[in-house]
Amino acid sequence: MASEATEAETPTEENLDAAVDATHGGSVGETHAATEDHGGTFPPFDPATFPSQLLWLAITFAALYLLMSRIALPQIGGVIADRRARVDADLKAADESRRKTDAAIAAYEEALASARAKAQGIANETRESIQADLASKRAAVEADLSEKLTAAEARIAETKAQALSHVDEIAAETAQAVASQLIGDVPQEQAQAAVSRVKE
Amino acid sequence: MAGTDPIHQFVIEDIFPIATIGGDGTEGSGLHFAFTNSALFMVATVAITFLYLVLSSSQKRLVPNRLQLTSELLYEFVANMVRGSAGTEGMKFFPLVFSLFTFVLVGNMLGMIPYFFTITSHIIVTFALSMLVFLTVIIYGFIKNGPKFLGLFVPAGVPGYILPIVTPIEIISFLSRPISLSVRLFGNILAGHITLKVFTGFVVTMIPIGFFGAAGSILPLLMGIALTGLEFLVAAVQAYVFAVLTCMYLNDAIHPSH
Numbered sequence: 462m463a464s465e466a467t468e469a470e471t472p473t474e475e476n477l478d479a480a481v482d483a484t485h486g487g488s489v490g491e492t493h494a495a496t497e498d499h500g501g502t503f504p505p506f507d508p509a510t511f512p513s514q515l516l517w518l519a520i521t522f523a524a525l526y527l528l529m530s531r532i533a534l535p536q537i538g539g540v541i542a543d544r545r546a547r548v549d550a551d552l553k554a555a556d557e558s559r560r561k562t563d564a565a566i567a568a569y570e571e572a573l574a575s576a577r578a579k580a581q582g583i584a585n586e587t588r589e590s591i592q593a594d595l596a597s598k599r600a601a602v603e604a605d606l607s608e609k610l611t612a613a614e615a616r617i618a619e620t621k622a623q624a625l626s627h628v629d630e631i632a633a634e635t636a637q638a639v640a641s642q643l644i645g646d647v648p649q650e651q652a653q654a655a656v657s658r659v660k661e
Numbered sequence: 662m663a664g665t666d667p668i669h670q671f672v673i674e675d676i677f678p679i680a681t682i683g684g685d686g687t688e689g690s691g692l693h694f695a696f697t698n699s700a701l702f703m704v705a706t707v708a709i710t711f712l713y714l715v716l717s718s719s720q721k722r723l724v725p726n727r728l729q730l731t732s733e734l735l736y737e738f739v740a741n742m743v744r745g746s747a748g749t750e751g752m753k754f755f756p757l758v759f760s761l762f763t764f765v766l767v768g769n770m771l772g773m774i775p776y777f778f779t780i781t782s783h784i785i786v787t788f789a790l791s792m793l794v795f796l797t798v799i800i801y802g803f804i805k806n807g808p809k810f811l812g813l814f815v816p817a818g819v820p821g822y823i824l825p826i827v828t829p830i831e832i833i834s835f836l837s838r839p840i841s842l843s844v845r846l847f848g849n850i851l852a853g854h855i856t857l858k859v860f861t862g863f864v865v866t867m868i869p870i871g872f873f874g875a876a877g878s879i880l881p882l883l884m885g886i887a888l889t890g891l892e893f894l895v896a897a898v899q900a901y902v903f904a905v906l907t908c909m910y911l912n913d914a915i916h917p918s919h
Contacts, residue, residue: 504671505783505851510699512692514673514785517700522790525707525764530756533714537736540721540729547723 632656665862667855671782673697699786702778706767714763735763739904746908747915754911757797761790762904769850769896773889781899782850787843794907795839802914813917842906849899853892861885 504510637652675695683691714735717728725733739759743751765781772779780786802810814831815824863881867874 504668504673505785505847507673509693510673510697510783511785513675513679513695513697514699514783515789516694517697517703518780518786518789521700521703521707522760522764522793525710526756526760528707528711529714529760529763533711533718534736534756534759536715536721537718537732540718540725541733541736543721544723 629653629656629660632659665858665865667858667862670778670854670858671851673699673783676701698778699780699783702768702771702780706764706771706780709771710763710767742904743908743911746905747912750915751908751911754797754908758904758907758911761794761907762900765790765846765903766897766900769900770893772850772854773893773896779850779854781846782854784843784847787847788839790846790903791839791843794842794910798910798914801911802917805914806917810914810917813913817918838906838910842903846899846903849895853888853895857885857888857892860888 633649633653633656636656637647637649640647640652675697678693678695681691681693685691714732717732720726720729722729736759739762740752740755743755743758747754768780771777772782802813806812814828814835816827816831819827860881864878864885867878867881
């Protein structure tokens with residue numbers, strides 16, 4: 462490889478010279494002016510080209526800066542910011558939904574617990590009211606019975622008293638009948654008076 | 662043909678002249694302004710950058726397509742670079758850094774296309790861009806920090822007796838920044854393009870010199886292919902380096918204390 466490279470060295474230089482000759486002698490247009498420009502100096506260090514380069518660099522870079530800062534970057538940055546805002550909003554909404562779900566579950570459980578408590582309350586109440594009803598009915602029946610008992614007792618006492626009061630009458634009648642049989646007519650009043658006298 | 666002249670690709674040719682200021686009317690005197698091939702490629706760089714970014718993101722898709730994603734990745738890449746090096750406060754220079762990065766990157770990449778002119782292969786262009794950064798750092802540094810900006814040259818925590826040595830070093834390193842920044846980019850691009858041209862030129866000159874020459878030309882051809890890949894890498898890396906160093910210099914202007 463090394464030998465080939467050194468072999469190639471000479472033709473390269475020849476070719477180079479030929480190339481330079483060709484541009485110098487042949488075409489007269491812009492390439493001519495160009496080769497003459499860099500005839501002596503290395504093109505990047507040729508001060509004759511500096512004004513043009515600086516002028517166009519200033520124009521193009523200022524244009525680039527304005528186009529970037531006013532149009533391109535706000536557009537791209539806006540898209541990115543929009544996306545970030547959207548993602549944040551969606552995450553927040555998801556969070557909100559989860560919170561709502563949790564709240565709904567809590568509310569449901571609370572409702573369930575209160576319903577259960579209420580049901581128990583109603584059951585207790587019903588049981589109590591039934592018991593109270595039962596008790597009041599029993600009390601009423603007992604009161605009724607005791608009333609009837611006292612009434613009956615009163616009636617018995619009355620009947621007894623009546624019966625006892627009739628004893629005098631019967632005794633008087635009997636005495637009158639007996640006396641009538643024995644001694645002839647005896648007025649009722651006399652018989653009664655006699656009976657009451659005996660009783661005393 | 663001038664095909665194998667490795668320097669010819671850097672020649673600046675007038676496409677149409679604009680004006681010549683001063684001088685005595687002879688060729689090469691006075692300030693000569695013209696629309697040149699360099700200017701054409703600067704315009705092309707700006708046009709391509711702008712149209713690509715605006716058209717790719719014009720649909721403003723919530724879920725980006727591939728084209729839009731490339732623009733967004735570029736945006737985020739530079740934004741993270743600025744934020745990482747210069748902090749959130751440095752984001753006011755984001756358009757500047759983004760413009761510098763894309764200008765150098767697209768200019769370098771356009772230069773990789775055969776027969777295309779490479780705008781960054783001229784020291785005056787890279788030096789002007791470096792001076793733009795340098796002056797931005799100085800002006801913004803003084804506006805924001807006032808005389809405290811000079812604290813940049815006095816590193817904190819250095820013993821007093823070393824300061825007479827350290828401070829001149831800091832000043833020299835600061836002043837050499839535009840030179841190192843511009844020469845790094847210029848030198849990489851220039852050397853890369855010359856090397857590429859020389860090796861591929863070997864292929865052209867070796868083929869006519871017989872069988873061994875033609876057979877051996879495969880070696881410089883392979884070298885040329887490898888160098889092309891390397892030069893694409895260099896084109897991207899140098900744009901990145903230029904932008905990162907810009908961010909770090911801007912960070913000095915924003916936070917001058919070390």
